[in-house]
Structure formats: C-alpha cells, structure tokens
Amino acid sequence: MMDLHTHLDLYKNAMDILAKVNSINSFTLAVTTSPRAWVITNKVFSGYDNIKVALGLHPEIVVEKFNELDLLISLIPQSDFIGEIGIDGSAGYVKSLPQQEMIFDRTIKECQKAGGRIISIHSRGSVAKVLEILKKYPDSGIPILHWFTGSITDLQAAIDMQCRFSINPLMVYSKKGKDLISRIPKYLIFPESDGPFAILNGKPVMPWEAMDVCTSLSEIWVIPIDEVKSIMHKNLNALLNK
Numbered sequence: 001m002m003d004l005h006t007h008l009d010l011y012k013n014a015m016d017i018l019a020k021v022n023s024i025n026s027f028t029l030a031v032t033t034s035p036r037a038w039v040i041t042n043k044v045f046s047g048y049d050n051i052k053v054a055l056g057l058h059p060e061i062v063v064e065k066f067n068e069l070d071l072l073i074s075l076i077p078q079s080d081f082i083g084e085i086g087i088d089g090s091a092g093y094v095k096s097l098p099q100q101e102m103i104f105d106r107t108i109k110e111c112q113k114a115g116g117r118i119i120s121i122h123s124r125g126s127v128a129k130v131l132e133i134l135k136k137y138p139d140s141g142i143p144i145l146h147w148f149t150g151s152i153t154d155l156q157a158a159i160d161m162q163c164r165f166s167i168n169p170l171m172v173y174s175k176k177g178k179d180l181i182s183r184i185p186k187y188l189i190f191p192e193s194d195g196p197f198a199i200l201n202g203k204p205v206m207p208w209e210a211m212d213v214c215t216s217l218s219e220i221w222v223i224p225i226d227e228v229k230s231i232m233h234k235n236l237n238a239l240l241n242k
C-alpha cells in the first residue's frame, strides 16, 4: 500500500493512526501546509520509517503564512520531499495570485539549487502557470501534480514534461477524472488519498485507502488489479531511486 499525498498531520486522530499507516503502507508522503508545521510534524513522525514528511506552504494560505516564506526557502536543503506547494487560480484565491506565483517560483528555483526534489504540487485553475515556472527550472526535480483537474490540453502539456500524477478515489468517481486518467501513461501515475480533505461517503479517505484507485485503474486500463498494483510499486521504486 502507498499514498503519495496525504495531510496526515491534519486528521483528528493523527497520533492514533500513525502506527497503523506506517505498518499498512510501505510508503506514505505526508505533505504539510506550512514550514512551521513541517518542523513539528517531521519531529513527531520521526521513527516511522515508511512515512516521509514533505515541506510545504499551501497556496490557499499564502496570505496568512507569508512571513514563513524565508523559513520555507531555508529548509529546502534539509527535506528530500517538497509539498504541498503550488498555485490556486480559482475565484477565491485570485487576490493572492501574485504572492502565490512568487512563492512557487522561489521554491522551485531553490529545489533546483538543492539538486532536485520530489515535489507534490497543487495546480487547480493554474496548470499553465505551474508548468511555465517548472520549465524555468528544468533541474528542480520530479513534479507530481496532485488531484489534477485541468483541461486535456493542460494534461498533454504536463505529460510532455514528464510530470507525474497522483490520483485519488474521488477523481475516479467523476467522468472527467476518469477521462483524464485514461490519457495518462501508466508509468506516470501514483495513488493518493488527499485525506482528510478528500471525503468519500461522509468519511475522510484514509492513507491506506489510496490504493483503492487500483480498482478503477484496472477497469480503465482493462488489466487485472494485481498488474495495476505491481505498476504502482514499479513507479514508486523508479521515483525514489532517481
């Protein structure tokens, strides 16, 4: 089992599920929403070897956390994984777009300086801008576009740049999501939960439920589920061994 994008520190019962996540999932990428949260979470989660904590600054809260930008930049050399970062171009966050873009640009630039990072990226309503900045820093590492909701043209541009995609159980329930997924090469896909924000049947998706997407992938790709799972593990190994 694996989960490439979860807000593990934000579950109500985070401390209770930590050991379970660590034992069921052979790999979990716990993204954070601010660098201060990373410092704390990284300490608390240490000792759980199968859980990696990514350093982030969520685009929806850049106004409130703007004073943590320097801390974010200064911590990048210490963290192999970056996220959640990105740009949110939807109506509610238009006002902070200049700040969001500046922070994303500086972060990606710093990832390149640090020798490349695995980066979990939020790109709602902003795929073109996100890709434009990633293109400026070709050695910034491996971008994983999480919960992709862009157009088919956006998707093709991201595939051309070899972006990875982490997909969650909610995405596979929508027709648009399924259509997008069907166009992504198998070797670029990973499962994610995006819990506790992603809610299915009234309950947050749990990190050990991210792999439930394999059922839908097996239908989309018309291959047995075991084969889907082995592709996910192969993709993970390739990602971590880069």
Ligand SMILES: [Zn+2]
Pocket: 005, 007, 031, 084, 194, 197
């Ligand atoms: Zn998220």
